[in-house]
Amino acid sequence: MLVLGIAAPRAHAQTPTDTARVLILSPVVGEVIDAQEKATYGLFPYYSTDSFAEGRLYQALRPDSTVTLLTRFRDGNTRRRIISAQELQTARAAVARPVTSPAQVGVQKPTATQTDSIGTMYAVELISGSSFMGTLVASRSAELEFATKDLGRLTVQRNNIRNMQPLTVGQAGRGWEPVGNGTRIFFAPTGRMLRKGEGYVQDIDIFLIGANYGITDNISIGALVPIIPGAGLSFVALTPKVGVPVTEKLNLAAGLLFATGFGASGGIAYGAGTYGTADQNATLGVGYLFAEGEVESSPVILVGGATRVSRRVSLLNETYIFSGGLGGLAGIRVAAARLSGSLGFLYATELGGIYPAYLEAAYRFGKVK
Template sequence: MAQQPTTPQTLRVLTVSPIVGETIDKQEKITYGLFPFYSFDDFREARFIQRLTPDSTITLQATMLDGSIKQRPFTISDFRAVRASIEERQKVLAATPGFTTGGIGTLDSLGQMYSVELRTGTSFIGRLIAKRAGEFEFQTTDVGRITVQQANIKSMQPLTADQAGRGWEPVGNGTRLFFAPTARTLRQGEGYLQDINIFFVGANYGITNNISIGGLVGLIPNAGLNILAVTPKVGFAVTEKFSVGAGVLFASVFGDTGGIGYGLGTYGTADDHFTLGLGYLFADGEVESSPVVVIGGATRVSRRVSLLNESYIVAGGFGGLAGIRIAAARLSGSLGILYGTNGEDGTVVPAYLEVTYRFGKVK
């Protein structure tokens, strides 16, 4: 509770309920669903005061985050209704297990903004204002209060105030870095078209939630870009944050065929993840004895911007791509800088530029 200024003798502070005390702070407003006429984002604290006059007027005196004070008259019946609301909510909370152990849906997380994805593919941003047995209640900007069954929630990503203020729409399922895949999979009905370095175009599509198929072709075959590749992939979520996957990149380049078969493990979310993989190159019916190791990851640093890296280790050599991706819900662009070593020689050059359009199910 914040320390209160001295109250003039013509006023007295009323305690609406011993559960919240004389001063109702922001967390208590959220926990008990009080004063919906004041925004969560602006509210700091409030208290009830009563004038020591014959009419005994009761006023709710609310202090906002900017220091301004707002006053709202309350009747005796309104005041008692607030008390009854607090006591009723307290009974519900006391009967709901898990509210004091931390994590999603606990008292500590009430009032937190979340980006919520449902198992149906629908998503929204809302403030968690209540949790009852098997369900969550959110306050959203567009549709008001909504109640969602816990079993229908696929993921809840907590948002900072800046993320919530600017919006935090989904920008992909984290299925690839630059060129390298991750073990995370496209959802059924989700896909993307991709142009790489102007002269190559590719596409990938989620056949099911676990199987995807893709391809890559050169746009100008007669200009020395005779490339055709097929890239099927299978992946499974072992836990909410850990996935395993495997796939093949089979390519025809200038009439020769070959490719790489690989297995991957990815830990993290669509926005922040780390991948470790192992692959074997093959060509003309033969398989290389030395594997290719891929290590990569991505982290989303703002609403639109993510940082990416993918590194390859093969036969004593080391190289990769590091750079940036700028993304919206449907459209994104990436720029990667090529780095590598070959014995004592090294190189760093801009080498990867791509634009991607997502189609079908966005989230």
């Protein structure tokens, strides 16, 4: 039987030992709960396992007996959080529940059919349309179990999950769900790739419709066509792309935008390198224009990037440097898990001003794990 114990506190620089006493969650974890125990039992899901160092529980020596979690993070910062009676009971039950293997410390090794990482926080979208964020605490053949901040423990059947994406440390800490893999700025591609089975459709400036799809984690294909063929616009553009991750944050890609229409054909062949995450990244690229068998001798240089400034809003810029000047788009993207909208303003050395020129709505689709 699980026993909730109370022990005399150790000296701690930030602990009010004269007004509170240490509360031991369980003899299994002891006075100090480390990152491995947090991950193994799915404790404190509102904190990222990657940034968590250790936590202690203290109970106030007052009639209300308030319980406080004092957490120390890997960067040295500390934070206090009031723990409700319900949350305390959930944590005690989590530690009491046996784990599959005592040797398993926070991470479940992937097999041919199982790549779920216990202790990782995920953004989960269900087929029913509802979604939540939670830390994976158990993985079974037919179901997954998550610890969530507001809903407690949730057990979800695998066949009810439409989309499940791991959150980065930054996203988990802020409570941000993924809103795209950072594969493009506005028009400009980045070095990041769509994952296998991930894709999006987009409407650009009302008159153009496009789509891109990840065939594998390293190969994607896309197309862009007029939304009303023959109504003053008649062309087809194809956008194949291949890429590889060099490190966790550095990605390289090469691709082609090939268009045919109006009695001619041409496009641009490019290579791009991107450093950063899906939410915060910078891209440097080079491309060569070609048409009717001729290749432009001078390259076009791309310098751009994106930075996510809030849960829904990102700032974007893509600048093209070419012989004779430069130009580009700067603007904003507002995104949810599936839907996004972008507004870009055109600038160029010879324009003498900034003008709205890019309006886009996009929908992400596909099951991504």
